[in-house]
Amino acid sequence: MDKIKRNERIAVLTRILVNEPNRVMPFSQFCERFGAAKSSISEDVGIVDAALREQQLGSLETVAGAAGGVRFRPTGNATGNYAFIQSVADALCDPGRVLPGGYLYVSDVLGDPSIVRRMGDIIACEWYEAKPDFVLTMETKGIPVAMMAANALGVPLVIARRQSKVYEGSAVNISYVTGRGVIETMSLSRRAVKANQRCLVVDDLIRGGGTAKGLIALMDEFAVQVVGMSFVLAQDAPARKPIAGEKSLMHFTGDGETQPLLVHPAIWLQA
Amino acid sequence: MDKIKRNERIAVLTRILVNEPNRVMPFSQFCERFGAAKSSISEDVGIVDAALREQQLGSLETVAGAAGGVRFRPTGNATGNYAFIQSVADALCDPGRVLPGGYLYVSDVLGDPSIVRRMGDIIACEWYEAKPDFVLTMETKGIPVAMMAANALGVPLVIARRQSKVYEGSAVNISYVTGRGVIETMSLSRRAVKANQRCLVVDDLIRGGGTAKGLIALMDEFAVQVVGMSFVLAQDAPARKPIAGEKSLMHFTGDGETQPLLVHPAIWLQA
Numbered sequence: 001m002d003k004i005k006r007n008e009r010i011a012v013l014t015r016i017l018v019n020e021p022n023r024v025m026p027f028s029q030f031c032e033r034f035g036a037a038k039s040s041i042s043e044d045v046g047i048v049d050a051a052l053r054e055q056q057l058g059s060l061e062t063v064a065g066a067a068g069g070v071r072f073r074p075t076g077n078a079t080g081n082y083a084f085i086q087s088v089a090d091a092l093c094d095p096g097r098v099l100p101g102g103y104l105y106v107s108d109v110l111g112d113p114s115i116v117r118r119m120g121d122i123i124a125c126e127w128y129e130a131k132p133d134f135v136l137t138m139e140t141k142g143i144p145v146a147m148m149a150a151n152a153l154g155v156p157l158v159i160a161r162r163q164s165k166v167y168e169g170s171a172v173n174i175s176y177v178t179g180r181g182v183i184e185t186m187s188l189s190r191r192a193v194k195a196n197q198r199c200l201v202v203d204d205l206i207r208g209g210g211t212a213k214g215l216i217a218l219m220d221e222f223a224v225q226v227v228g229m230s231f232v233l234a235q236d237a238p239a240r241k242p243i244a245g246e247k248s249l250m251h252f253t254g255d256g257e258t259q260p261l262l263v264h265p266a267i268w269l270q271a
Numbered sequence: 272m273d274k275i276k277r278n279e280r281i282a283v284l285t286r287i288l289v290n291e292p293n294r295v296m297p298f299s300q301f302c303e304r305f306g307a308a309k310s311s312i313s314e315d316v317g318i319v320d321a322a323l324r325e326q327q328l329g330s331l332e333t334v335a336g337a338a339g340g341v342r343f344r345p346t347g348n349a350t351g352n353y354a355f356i357q358s359v360a361d362a363l364c365d366p367g368r369v370l371p372g373g374y375l376y377v378s379d380v381l382g383d384p385s386i387v388r389r390m391g392d393i394i395a396c397e398w399y400e401a402k403p404d405f406v407l408t409m410e411t412k413g414i415p416v417a418m419m420a421a422n423a424l425g426v427p428l429v430i431a432r433r434q435s436k437v438y439e440g441s442a443v444n445i446s447y448v449t450g451r452g453v454i455e456t457m458s459l460s461r462r463a464v465k466a467n468q469r470c471l472v473v474d475d476l477i478r479g480g481g482t483a484k485g486l487i488a489l490m491d492e493f494a495v496q497v498v499g500m501s502f503v504l505a506q507d508a509p510a511r512k513p514i515a516g517e518k519s520l521m522h523f524t525g526d527g528e529t530q531p532l533l534v535h536p537a538i539w540l541q542a
Contacts, residue, residue, distance in 0.1 A: 007281055008322035014285040015328050019345075020385065033326070051279035055304070057286050103438035105462060111428040113421050114291065143414040144428060150384050157382040157415055167374040191376060 009034050009044050017048075017060060017072035021121075022128065022154035026069040045070050056080060073128065074121040074152055078271060081122050085265040088115060089250050092233075092263045102255030110141050110204055110232065119249060120148025122269075123202060123230040126247050127153065130227040132200035134158050134193060136219070138186060138211055142203035145232055149202045158199075160218060161187045168192075172221045179208015179240070186214050188222070195223035206231040206248065209240050233263070280305050280315050288319075288331060288343035292392075293399065293425035297340040316341050327351065344399065345392040345423055349542060352393050356536040359386060360521050363504075363534045373526030381412050381475055381503070390520060391419025393540075394473060394501040397518050398424065401498040403471035405429050405464060407490070409457060409482055413474035416503055420473045429470075431489060432458045439463075443492045450479015450511070457485050459493070466494040477502040477519065480511050504534070 004012075013030060030041045042062075049060040056077035062070050088109060097105045109115055123145075134156045137146035143159060150157040164171035168189035175185055193199070199219050206212050206229075216226050227245065234248035252263040275283075284301060301312045313333075320331040327348035333341050359380060368376045380386055394416075405427045408417035414430060421428040435442035439460035446456055464470070470490050477483050477500075487497050498516065505519035523534040 007318050010281050011285050011319040011322040012326050014282045015289050018286050018289050047278050048282040051282040055283050099440045139411045144418045147415045147418050169370045
């Protein structure tokens with residue numbers, strides 16, 4: 001194809017890299033696409049990287065070596081992320097969201113692409129260095145945010161089920177005790193993950209921590225290491241033992257019925 | 272802030288627009304961000320649009336009027352989309368995916384962000400003109416692709432459940448008969464949707480069409496119109512009555528046990 005101008009290359013290169021976060025794309029791919037020399041593409045990458053960093057909209061990183069190339073990571077700015085999570089926390093405190101039994105209606109927030117996409121980016125940026133091979137979630141409500149985190153990390157999403165399904169083949173089932181003292185089951189297809197992989201748990205809510213411990217036990221059955229956990233909402237009271245490697249987006253106390261509901265962004269987001 | 276150069280504006284503008292498909296962003300937002308005149312931003316938009324169209328990576332569309340601005344749509348090229356769906360169809364025909372009972376293991380494909388993201392884009396592009404207000408899916412396996420379609424359409428995702436949950440508040444429950452003749456229930460929170468909205472159904476699989484009819488009946492209870500349906504996989508045999516407004520990505524016959532499994536891209540993708 002004809003050579004295209006720098007302006008156009010920058011638009012196309014940005015579109016391709018932003019679309020597949022954390023995927024390392026070889027320079028040769030862009031050289032061929034644009035009919036341009038590697039030195040020109042390197043310059044393009046430098047311009048895009050500087051512009052995105054300047055505007056706190058992420059960065060491009062050059063990876064050396066045989067499998068090298070360039071990748072986009074959506075690292076935002078800490079102040080903006082904190083303000084965003086604060087705005088979600090404020091919205092969740094609306095008394096109209098409190099349901100009978102001390103539950104909070106959050107399904108609309110967890111299905112809003114502009115919200116879960118940004119949450120997924122924030123979670124992914126915290127766990128890039130942990131190099132998870134996949135994201136694990138427990139059906140159902142956490143799936144959208146877990147999918148967006150998996151997308152930002154460039155790794156598959158694996159969904160644990162409440163019971164085994166014929167269309168998932170042979171499965172490992174485990175029993176666990178929820179924070180409310182109920183015995184539940186979770187199930188995962190034998191094909192879903194491989195031994196020695198690294199797992200990041202992403203889910204909507206942690207209360208007593210029973211489900212989280214269940215997911216760790218489930219991964220143990222597959223000889224998979226849980227390298228981190230992020231929940232959208234973590235209950236702080238009644239006090240629960242912290243789980244190692246947990247970084248949730250928001251913490252809350254109360255239920256809006258017997259006690260006032262207070263939701264606030266996690267302290268680590270202030271960094 | 273200081274003025275930034277055209278190259279840098281193009282990188283930032285592309286990153287922002289690609290990140291939020293179908294969201295109309297006012298030109299004033301970019302004028303302020305860049306300290307640039309509207310005429311400069313218009314030129315930038317023209318350059319990005321031409322470059323993306325030339326490379327068949329989507330387009331920028333200018334929307335006139337008070338709520339006007341510019342939006343990105345990920346319209347790809349028909350040939351590339353067909354080849355992509357063909358490659359997924361081929362992968363699904365692997366005999367190793369056939370499970371006892373004539374089921375197909377697809378959970379890995381449905382959790383792969385690079386696959387469901389592109390499927391979501393293809394589905395969204397077919398339904399932009401139908402102007403859905405939200406995407407509806409039935410838990411669980413279709414949620415990732417439905418989320419990606421909702422993201423590409425810039426509308427919320429709504430998830431119907433198999434049973435009502437205390438943390439979703441009061442709900443509408445309906446019974447429906449599956450293609451296998453089993454009576455099942457589906458449930459949706461009263462808060463999830465509003466009367467007179469327009470709904471796009473996105474799910475992983477349609478066999479007999481029982482669940483699809485159930486979702487239509489459920490929307491009827493909310494006085495919501497189903498404006499279209501897209502499934503990842505649609506079973507063609509045994510013959511089922513076509514559902515109005517259905518555009519699935521792949522069709523299949525057989526089960527790999529009693530009859531050979533054949534999966535092929537939908538004919539409308541050839542257009």
